Amino acid sequence: AQKITQTQPGMFVQEKEAVTLDCTYDTSDPSYGLFWYKQPSSGEMIFLIYQGSYDQQNATEGRYSLNFQKARKSANLVISASQLGDSAMYFCAMREGSTGNQFYFGTGTSLTVIP
């Protein structure tokens, strides 16, 4: 079974609108971390936001927030007030506490912001 599932290969959003990128995960480990990375066309992976499995509040970093629904095993990324520079690939990833140091990545969502 896939550890991380991103079901949206491509998304479009109007500039200044909000957009939600979906991510579901699969783990039996009670301790895990969830991450979102942005990859612009230049290729570099940029860390956006982190959510721990024991965190009570949803993580926020500027215009990024993570909608964490533990019972549903979902960790959706919300980008508010989209900007043209947000056009990029977005990857959801998980690191499990007990199995060590490896990350599991989704297949990514390509976001295009339309002026």
Added chain:
Amino acid sequence: DVKVTQSSRYLVKRTGEKVFLECVQDMDHENMFWYRQDPGLGLRLIYFSYDVKMKEKGDIPEGYSVSREKKERFSLILESASTNQTSMYLCASSLSGRESYGYTFGSGTRLTVV
């Protein structure tokens, strides 16, 4: 500014050549990883290392090997390059111990094998 540095951004090699991709980090991270990224397939783990001289196979190790002689350097080796190894290669590093420790990535190497 802490960094993971990959030696080349773009590389063109001929079929059958031995290819070395170098990755150096200056953060004293124990863990280092090599991924390849292809459209629609996401990131696939080739090899990883949790310590000097230690290496573990990832999901797609065939056709690759690695070397970690020093903590800061993790090299990916394509023993005999083939066209199906044309891809984007990403190196990453992380600290051990906690699930909150994220990856730091290099800027990637786009390899074309002709």
